[in-house]
Amino acid sequence: MKSPGTVVLAVALASACCLGTGWTSLARAGYIDYVSWGFDVYLQKGAIEGNGNVNGAGINGPYGEFVRSIAPGSPLAHVTQYPDHIRFEADDCAVGVMGDADICADIYFKEGLPSKVKVVRASGAGTHSAMWRYIYDFKVDGKLAVPRWQTHYGETIDLPPLIFLRRPSTVPQWQTWRVNTQGNTANVDLTISVDLSFDSVTLDFGDGEIANFARPFPATLTHSYTLPPGTNKSRFNLTALACNPDFTANDEESVTVLRGPDAVLRIDGSSVFGGDTMQVEAGHLVLLSLADSQGYIESATFSISGKLDSRGQYAAVLFGEWDIGQTYPLTVTVSNTGMGVNSDSMTVNLLVVPEPGSLGLLGLAACCLVRKLRPAG
Numbered sequence: 184m185k186s187p188g189t190v191v192l193a194v195a196l197a198s199a200c201c202l203g204t205g206w207t208s209l210a211r212a213g214y215i216d217y218v219s220w221g222f223d224v225y226l227q228k229g230a231i232e233g234n235g236n237v238n239g240a241g242i243n244g245p246y247g248e249f250v251r252s253i254a255p256g257s258p259l260a261h262v263t264q265y266p267d268h269i270r271f272e273a274d275d276c277a278v279g280v281m282g283d284a285d286i287c288a289d290i291y292f293k294e295g296l297p298s299k300v301k302v303v304r305a306s307g308a309g310t311h312s313a314m315w316r317y318i319y320d321f322k323v324d325g326k327l328a329v330p331r332w333q334t335h336y337g338e339t340i341d342l343p344p345l346i347f348l349r350r351p352s353t354v355p356q357w358q359t360w361r362v363n364t365q366g367n368t369a370n371v372d373l374t375i376s377v378d379l380s381f382d383s384v385t386l387d388f389g390d391g392e393i394a395n396f397a398r399p400f401p402a403t404l405t406h407s408y409t410l411p412p413g414t415n416k417s418r419f420n421l422t423a424l425a426c427n428p429d430f431t432a433n434d435e436e437s438v439t440v441l442r443g444p445d446a447v448l449r450i451d452g453s454s455v456f457g458g459d460t461m462q463v464e465a466g467h468l469v470l471l472s473l474a475d476s477q478g479y480i481e482s483a484t485f486s487i488s489g490k491l492d493s494r495g496q497y498a499a500v501l502f503g504e505w506d507i508g509q510t511y512p513l514t515v516t517v518s519n520t521g522m523g524v525n526s527d528s529m530t531v532n533l534l535v536v537p538e539p540g541s542l543g544l545l546g547l548a549a550c551c552l553v554r555k556l557r558p559a560g
Contacts, residue, residue, distance in 0.1 A: 220290065220297070221254030222273060222332065223320045230316040246318055267291065270303070286319055286332060295376055297323055297342050305333040324434070344378030346425040348436040351522070361439040361521035363479070367410045369440055369523070373421075374403050378432070381425040389419035389437070408440045415442045415479040441479040444517040446527045449475060457529035464538045465507050471498045473515060478527075481519040487511050487533070506535040 227244035253259045253273040263270040268291045287304035290297050300321065319332035328342050329335055354360045362369055377384055377400055384396045388406050410417055418439045425432045448455050449472040455461055463469045473483045473496045485491055485498040490511060502511075511533045518526035 219254065219325065220271065220288075220321070220323045220328075221252055221257070221260070222286065223252050223322060224250040225318040225320070226250055227316060227318055244318075250317070272304075285317075288321065294379065296345055296347070296378055299339055299341055300329060301339045302329070302332060302335045302337060305336040326432075344380045344425070344427075344430050344432055345376075346378065346381070346384065346423050346432045346434050347376040348421060348423050348434050349374045349376065350436055350438075354522070359439055360437065361441055361519075363441045363443045363519065363521040363523035363525045364408075364410070365443045365524055367412065367442075368407055370405050370407050371438065372403055372405050375400065375423065377423075377425050380427055380430070381432070382427045383425070385424045385426075387422045387424075389421050408438075410440055410442055415477075416440070439521075441519060441521045441525075442477070443524045444478040444480050444519060444527045445476060446473065446515055446517045446529050447475040447477060448473060448515050448529060448531065450531070450533075455531050457531065460510070460532040460534055462534050462536045463502060465502045465504050465535050466538055467501075469500050469502070469533070471500065471513075471515075472496065473517060476517050478517070479519050479521070480517045483517045484515065486514045486516075502533075502535045504537075507537055508535065510534045 226247040228247040229244065230247060251259075255262050255271065257273075259274045261272045263272075268289050271288045271290060273286050285304070289301040289303055291299040291301070293299075300323075305319075320327055321329035321332050323342055324345055324347075326343060326345075329340055350360050362371065373386075375384070375386075379398075381400075382398065384400055386394045386396070388394070388408075390408060392406070394404070408417075408419060416439060418437055420435060420437045422435045423433060450461055450463070451470050452472075454475070471485055473480075473485075476483065476496075483494065483496050485493045485500075487500060488511075490502075491498065491500045491513075500513075512530050513533050514528060514530045516526060516528040
């Protein structure tokens with residue numbers, strides 16, 4: 184058991200909304216790690232799927248059936264880093280051979296945010312499928328940036344300004360971001376990346392509090408999340424909206440606040456505290472319980488060296504007459520997999536004594552005396 188308190192968690196928010204099946208982290212200075220980009224692929228009306236030069240309505244044909252999304256991390260995509268840009272290549276024919284990549288984009292960054300894209304290639308080697316069969320829509324952060332990719336061959340296009348909320352790089356995008364706190368409150372540090380062309384930013388923290396900022400925007404800020412008494416888990420959805428007269432951009436992230444685990448042990452129904460020494464009787468099944476433990480708990484364990492290794496909120500241990508007079512440390516641990524202080528443990532000492540009215544201790548001493556006096560040979 185421990186006293187309630189407040190913990191300050193130095194963590195950061197980020198967005199990695201992705202097209203298709205995956206995303207990539209670009210560990211290069213000046214490149215934001217959480218930008219997503221990729222292509223939504225459509226058949227041109229009249230075209231069919233498959234390899235070969237099967238013409239549809241042609242490069243200016245209307246949109247037909249949606250085929251797939253191709254994003255970094257997809258087996259159809261390949262990303263190459265250069266000193267001043269990133270090259271993204273994709274194969275529309277699902278053969279996965281980058282030498283036959285049908286589309287190629289060079290993405291340039293400014294102050295850590297994608298700012299321009301160059302349409303390097305719009306058709307594959309030995310085929311005109313990209314020109315006649317498919318339509319590509321290029322998206323950044325889920326927003327349409329370059330419609331009908333093929334029609335912009337050779338162009339360098341300015342991308343719309345963006346805003347990003349960041350989560351810690353140690354938390355994968357496919358994993359729920361969860362933060363532990365002691366007591367009711369967690370102070371969470373937020374980091375924001377925003378295009379400098381925006382005039383204002385509004386942050387909705389998802390708990391009823393809203394903050395408005397004008398330039399110069401803060402690079403970081405701290406927000407306190409409070410769990411109501413009796414609540415062990417609560418999810419907060421954060422949204423950011425950036426505006427100027429010509430554009431708006433938004434991003435969102437979520438954080439789940441967990442009440443930090445607090446181990447509370449009962450032995451035969453009685454509460455005990457860390458460091459206590461409890462007498463337990465030999466021959467009596469000792470019942471152990473963590474059911475009164477507090478906070479968000481995913482795992483609970485009981486451990487006595489050589490005697491007990493049990494998982495769950497309940498356990499039992501039986502000592503024999505040979506244990507009388509011995510003291511055994513019992514350690515219990517409760518935990519979860521959230522960030523911050525995510526576990527609590529306590530140790531008590533179990534002193535094994537005879538049952539009331541038992542001659543076990545006298546019998547054990549007599550046995551030892553007989554063995555000591557028995558002549559050798």
